Amino acid sequence: MSNQIEDLCYRLKQDLRQFNSNLTPISIIKPSSSTNRDELDQSFMYSQLLKEIILDIPYDDKAKQEYVDFCRIQYANNHxxxxxxxxxxEKYQPSSSIWWYTQARFIYSTLNEALRNQDTEIVIKMxxxxxxxxxxxxxxxxxxxxHDRLNVFRGQGVLLTEFDKINNSRGGxxxxxxFLSTSTDEDVGYMYADSARGNPDVIGITCxxxxxxxxxTAPFASIDEFSNFQGNENEILFSVHTVFRIVDMxxxxxxxWQVNLTVTSDDDPHLTNLTKYIRDEINGSTSMHQMGQLMIKMGKFIKAGKIYKTLxxxxxxxDQQEIGHLYHQLGIIKQENGDLSDALAFFLKTLDIMQQHLSPNHSDLAIVYHNIGLVCRGLGEYPKALSYYEKSLEIELKSISSDDQKLATTYCNIGLxxxxxxxxxMALSYCEKACEIQQKSLPIYHPFLSTTYNNIALAHYGMGNYVEALSYYEKNT
Structure with a gap:
């Protein structure tokens, strides 16, 4: 009888692992994608950035206690x-993390669900x-x-749309x-892939x-000695967001289907360029500053606001300059949420501090002037908006290291x-200046150029130059 119960428990655990396996999201980067943000899988970018920031944050015992308190609330009715x-x-130590990951459902399920759904609040808690x-x-x-070479296998189901993305991205x-669970036993991989085919909307793949x-240099480890499935699955666990290259299928x-993958190296040129681009998307003096920036980019403004208020x-x-920076970030969050009056209040606080501590032509002042201009335009205060835009433009034109794209953006916004x-x-004049800069520095099909062509068309249309307006509209298509 006890053997039957053990077998039943084992099968139930396998079913749970299969269920979780089929929910594992996959990010794809095509061979042609490197630095074109519109082509990049956003989940790839955000997962990579979140991983790097989390690994850099210094944690203490308070972090564990906060997570424990959170779990007690979540599982209050589960004795x-x-x-x-x-x-x-009572017993957790960093050296026992794999054991707890394989044994405790409140850790394994919560962590993987949070990573799967990019629930940053839970990921940060954990x-x-x-x-x-x-x-x-x-x-x-x-x-x-x-070990010179090692082959491991991963079986799961994917939706047809996801399968097509993989199939069309060979070499990517x-x-x-x-965290990716694999096995050195090929049959285990095929077993999970085959069982996924019970769903008619799913394709079974064995990686x-x-x-x-x-x-x-991608870290992985044999975890059989820690696992609930000791000796049965020859389990190899990869760290979070390991990147592979799609060889063929x-x-x-x-x-x-079988999908053949190789683990990328740190000097893989495609991955190196991609990683540099992703890192350049986020800047900040500390990990928490970077996390705040990432939350803004992900559109998680409430979480971003909490981070900056904590800082x-x-x-x-x-530290008045840092206070000014934090006010500015809170202003951006309010602006993105459409709370323009609150955004303006934060930006004006930032401006007051910066004017006391920076030279009149400092590039940071140009950014604040520009953002105040954006908010004033949104509030319908056009003369004020123009005044602040012109102050921003004046600094940008004097700057030796002025960013061409920032200058083009300022011209565009003044034109609008x-x-x-x-x-x-006047609108036409400013938009044409923006276009001149962008044509020299951007690919011909870049979306920024497309937007500028549209703005020029609107200016011509307003002036009654319908032929010219049509010409620029056609460039936009």
């Missing part, structure tokens, strides 16, 4: 899980554990990296947006992953403001 949570609170798990995998990897990059330890049988509470009153004011001739 079994509360018992495990209490044990975790950041201490994510970091510990990554570093323990890395530590174990350093002991086994002498692929990543799973969580055959070739690892060359002489060039690969073969159909095995109806709705079942504001922690800053010394003597002039159009709103009915000054179509």
């Amino acid at each position: 079994t899980q509360i018992k495990v949570i209490n044990e975790f609170e 950041g201490f554990f994510l970091r510990d798990l990554h570093y323990q995998i890395e530590q174990l990897y350093s002991k086994m990296k002498n 990059l692929l990543s799973f947006n969580n 055959s992953i070739e690892i060359d330890s002489s060039i690969s 073969q159909e095995i049988e109806d709705r079942s 504001l509470d922690q800053i010394s009153d003597n 403001l002039c159009k709103d004011m009915g000054k179509y001739s």
Whole structure:
């Protein structure tokens, strides 16, 4: 009887793993994509940035306690899980992170669901554990990296649309947006892929992953000794957001495919260019500043606001420039949310501080002037908007290291403001200046150029130059 119960528990655990496996999201980067943001898979960008920031944040015991308190609320009616949570609170050490990941449902399920859904609030709460798990995998990897070559397998189901993306991206990059469980046993991979085919909307794929330890630096580790499936699955666990290259694909049988992958190396040119571009998207003096920037880019404005308010509470009153920066970020959040009056109040606070501490022609002042201009235009205060835009433009034109695209953006925004004011001739002049800069520095089909052509067409239309307007509209199509 006890053996039957054990077998049933084992099968239930396998079913749960299959369910979680089929939910694992995949990010795809085509071979042609490198620095064109419109072509990049946004989940790839955000997962990579989130991973880098989380691994850089210094955590303390308070972080673990906050997560434990959170879990007690989530599992308040589950006495079994509360018992495990209490044990975790008492016994957890960074060196036991893999064990807890494989044994505790309140960790495994919560972490993977948060990574899958890019629930940054939960990911940040679990950041201490994510970091510990990554570093323990890395530590174990350093002991086994002498293997010349290793093949591991991963089976799961994917929707037809996702399968088509993979099939059309051979030679490109692929990543799973969580910690990736694989097996050295090919049959285990095929088993999971085959069982996924029970759903008619799903294609079963078996990823055959070739690892060359002489060039690969992606950390992975054998975790059989820690796992609930000891000895049954020969489990290899990759750290979060490991990046692979899609080599080729073969159909095995109806709705079942093998996808051949290799682990990328740090000097992979495609990945190197992509990583540099992604890192350039976020800047900040600390990990939490970078996290705030990332939340803004992801459109998670409430979370971003909480981060910047926390930083504001922690800053010394003597650090006025940092306070000015934080006010500016809070202004951007309010602006993105459409709270223009609040945004203006924050930007004016920033301006007051910066004018006291920066030279009149400092580039940071140009940014603040520009943002105040944007908000004033949104509030319908056109003369004020024009005044602030002109102050921004004056600084940009004097700057030796002026960013051409920023200058073009300023010209465009002044042009749009002039159009709103009915000054179509001035609007045309400013938009043409923007176009001249962009034509020299951007590809001919760049979306910024397309927007500028549209703005020029609007100016011509306002002046009654319908033939010219049509000409620029046609460039936009």
